[in-house]
Each structure stands twice: as C-alpha cells, then as structure tokens.
C-alpha cells in the first residue's frame with residue numbers, strides 16, 4: 403500500500419490541518435438529513451440510531467424519517483406507549499436505545515427544552531460525553547470534540563498511536579487529542595469532516611491514503627495495523643428451540659418478552675430441546691447478537707397450551723406487533 407510520508411504534525415499545526423479537512427469536506431461532504439437540520443431533537447435521534455446501526459440501514463430503510471414523522475419532537479415521544487415505540491424501532495436492534503431515548507425526551511420535555519451546556523446535557527438520561535458533544539457541535543455549532551469509532555481510528559493513525567483505543571487510558575488520551583485538534587470556529591464542519599474521513603478514505607483495514615486530504619499530517623507508516631483494540635470475547639454458538647404453533651382458527655402463538663433487553667417485543671415461544679425433541683423441525687434460522695451466534699430451530703406444533711406471557715394472535719395482527727428482526731423474518735417466511 404502506498405502512503406505519503408508525513409511532513410507536518412497536526413498537534414503543532416492545527417490550523418492548516420483543520421483547513422485541509424474543511425476544504426475537502428466543503429467539496430465532498432455527503433448530504434445526510436441530520437446535516438440539514440439544527441434541531442437538537444433530530445440530531446439526537448440520528449446520534450442514537452447510529453450508535454450501533456449503519457448509516458445505510460438507518461437511511462436506506464427509512465428508519466430515521468419514519469421515526470421523526472411519528473415522533474417529531476420530544477413531547478410526542480415522551481407520552482408514547484411501548485408498542486408504537488418498539489414498532490418504529492423494529493429492525494434496528496438494541497431496543498434499550500429506544501426506551502432510553504424516551505427517557506431523554508421526558509426529561510427534555512419536563513425541562514422545557516434542550517440545554518446547550520455540556521454539564522447540563524450530560525445530566526440528561528442516556529446522554530454521555532459523546533452525545534452531549536455531538537449535540538453541541540451539530541445542533542448548536544458550539545466548540546466541542548467528538549470521539550466515536552471512526553474518529554478514534556483516524557486519530558490513532560494520524561498520531562501513530564499504538565495503545566488500545568477502547569481502553570480507559572486510550573480513550574482518555576484520544577479525547578484529549580480530539581479536544582486539542584477540534585476547530586473552535588467551525589465545530590459542525592470540523593466534526594462532520596473528521597467523522598466522514600473515518601467512514602470513507604480512513605476506513606477500517608486498508609485506507610485510501612493517496613486520496614486522503616490530511617495525508618501530509620498522518621504519522622503512521624502502517625495504517626492497516628491501527629487502531630489497536632482490546633481482544634474481544636470469543637463468539638459463542640448457541641441453539642434455541644421455538645414453536646410454530648397455530649390453533650384451529652389459524653392464530654399464531656407468540657410470547658411477549660419481559661426481560662430487560664427486549665421487554666415488550668413479541669417472539670416465537672421458546673421450549674427446551676427435550677420438549678421439542680418429538681416435534682418436526684420445519685426451519686432453522688441463524689443470526690448474530692452481541693457475541694452469540696444463534697441457531698434457531700423452529701418446530702411445528704398443531705396446538706400448544708399457552709404459558710405465562712404467551713397468547714394467540716390472528717395472522718393479520720402479526721404485522722402490527724413489534725418483533726426482533728430474526729423472528730420477524732422467520733414468521734414472514736413461514737407465513738409465505
């Protein structure tokens with residue numbers, strides 16, 4: 403891989419570094435809906451959605467615009483019930499984010515609007531250092547630095563930083579560097595630019611250093627080796643056994659989750675391997691969730707007594723219920 407040699411230090415020459423990023427971004431920056439608004443609510447929704455979901459999913463499948471049309475302001479979400487909220491979030495995963503967003507909406511509504519000071523923002527439920535700074539920069543255009551996965555990668559390569567970027571000391575160092583580099587006069591542009599650099603040329607793996615607007619400031623001779631991260635726990639394979647049970651009226655048996663993570667979501671009822679041993683297996687689906695690789699075995703069952711948390715639902719009602727993606731796909735395939 404060809405990489406131009408660094409001739410400048412961004413920490414010693416932050417002004418030309420910021421200018422190079424700003425010029426590049428002015429000519430090449432992507433047009434996202436959250437970049438067209440200064441409404442802190444719209445910015446917050448985008449930040450929360452993008453925390454664990456790709457831009458292509460959030461935009462391409464219409465989640466962002468649909469969510470904002472259903473909940474156009476914090477006051478609307480503050481009084482929303484679980485069912486429409488989870489339905490609007492269906493397919494994005496990590497449903498805890500949706501409930502936390504409603505907690506934030508309630509606090510903002512009670513306070514009469516969004517604060518813009520860093521301290522007050524960080525006192526809102528669900529708002530940490532990153533989100534508070536993102537709101538300050540993107541909604542209020544106030545001086546603030548952001549460090550997400552993309553920015554951490556760019557900074558580690560710029561500085562040839564070989565400590566784990568996701569360790570407490572690595573993060574502390576990167577936030578310090580980010581605050582020194584951030585542009586106090588163009589915070590919205592600067593932060594959008596450095597994030598976009600991480601999404602495009604300075605991508606994971608092998609970056610495109612020849613096209614990079616700040617290659618003259620980049621110290622690492624071997625960018626594909628960076629950033630260093632702490633070892634992830636190994637993926638664990640697990641098997642679940644679920645029922646595809648329909649009664650004489652064609653209704654489908656579903657279970658509503660009560661656990662913390664997916665509370666309120668509907669799924670196919672789970673049984674032990676022993677309980678399903680004699681039932682025909684009609685389909686399997688595999689999916690990943692956090693560090694688990696799950697194989698879901700689906701067993702057909704003519705009828706089954708509903709257990710606690712389980713109930714029968716007519717086929718036409720299924721589309722209105724909020725379901726985790728793997729279950730939605732399984733149910734749709736079985737109905738088809």
Ligand code: SF4
Pocket residue numbers: 556559560603604605609610611612614615616617618620621622625
């Ligand atoms: S793409 Fe990344 S690694 Fe390559 S020169 Fe630019 S900042 Fe450095």
